[in-house]
Amino acid sequence: MTNFSNTFLNSLQKNKILLWLLILAITLLWGYAWVLMKASLDYMGPFTFSAFRFGVGSLTLLLVMWLMKLGLPPRRYWKPIVIVGILQTSVVFLLVMYGLRFVDAGKSSVLLYSMPMWSSILALKFLGEKITPPKFTGLMIGMLGLLTILGWDIWVGQNIEVIFGELLIIIAAISWAISNVYYRINLQQLAKIQASAYQMLFGTIGIIIAALVMEWNQPIVLNVHSIYYILFTGVLASALCFTVWFLILSLIDMVTATISTLLVPMFGLVFSSLLLNEKMSAGVAVGSGMIIAGILIAQITKKRGIHSHD
Template sequence: MNLLILLLCFFWGSNWVAMKLSVGYFPPVMFSGFRFLLSSLVLIAIVLYKRIPLPRREDWKWYALCGLLQTTTPFIANQLALQHMDAGITSVLTFTMPFWLLIMGHFMLRERITAPKLIGLVIGFAGLLMVMDIRVGEMDWTGITLIMELVALSGAIAWAMANVIIKKYVRQNDMMQFTTWQMIIGTAALWIYSLIFEWGQPITWGWAAVACLLYAGVLASALGFLLWTYILSKGEAVKASVSLLLVPVIGTLCGWAFLGETLKPISMVGIIFVAAGIGIVNMKWGGTKAKPTKKEVSA
């Protein structure tokens, strides 16, 4: 499972390079629309090949809700926020998702808020602030910036809500079926938004644009969301989500390696904090289970 999480974090983290490059070729939400359209086509092909049936009538509402909360809302919220805030602040607000999931999981999934979870999450998030070189005291909390910060937070909360629904209501369903149909519904909503608000904005096609779409659509979206749904269905939601703090860390490292972005010493310290926080949350605490008595064995 740890290898799957690392693979997912690599796909989603390195996808930041594709997303940053795509700004020069596509309107921002339209790129997400193309990306998830390609991903949906890949998943539909697999569903047809494997002859996976349509969802049951009672499942459609959860698939539709997850599509809107996981695929549509966070990506629109991020693109709106990026027009008024730095990418670092936007990513930090997006990855407050584990905090919201920690609270929701306590009340809705019976995943208790324990000291190691809380401490590890705080340490990991502090490390994320260092990686992004964000100083909370210097952030602007007024005017349109405040509104956009709330918009970015709404995307994180929506993502957390989708994760609760996956864990609570669809974890026993076919993961390929769920991922495919929630993505189709979420993609349709992205296109509706883009056609209303981005109509007439230019698209510059070329090999680089196609490469960005292929990487973001096939690896980061189709394979990435399949991996995330599987990981979330098999493990504890909070522990899985905290591990996603590695995504912006890998994104920062890829920006340094491939885009020539500056990697400050504080960022290196932050990476250590993020790794420590993830380790604390996922570490097994407490003693081993007591061995059953002879009476229990014979029962």
């Protein structure tokens, strides 16, 4: 199994098209997951849904590890795993799910994906990555694209609840950025599936505690729809996507990896307009175009130095 993993990693490093297809796949799945996260609030509290989602995700990964006969991670990794679990799973998704009570799914996904900006700043300071002019330009165009999608209503005419929800989601974005950099420093050498499974397990424990404290007596409706939301977001958007995300983080530099995730809010907005009837404005179309342009511009240097951390 280790030989297969190494062969797969090597082929990904050599084949950038395959790597970008993987990025496209997880950003599509994450984009669609936003719709399900918003829709789940009709059936249960936001923390309860997250507990189900990441509980299913953790169990899926632990089962896969058991089938692969992978043991426990070495002792030196336990503390970093717990920290990544709290930052990336507990904090991010507790804040995001609570924020979704006040903010549209499409707009929420846009706010969370201010994460590349925070990641790039942290990578500059803590990983010694240089932001080359094309990367900086691409990042700025992408972030301007996000602001274009949000439109003027983030600055004017907002009620206090919506602003509160938006602030929670921006804090979640900063927490995710910190966990990305912390992962690169402390867990880079650990098997990706182990890192993903155990950080998710510890993160889920934090979410379960929050759900028990905050939503003890709230109704839970389990039917075909809500179970589908739990299984899709748990198995595909969590177990699969976060394992692939850790793989991507270990193969390419932080700035490129995180800029690529700007595709998620674009897909989130498309799915939200199709499935939740959230309005798709001209600003959304222009902003989405800017995000794609930003990602393409950021890739210019990769032609000259594919493996460099620039």
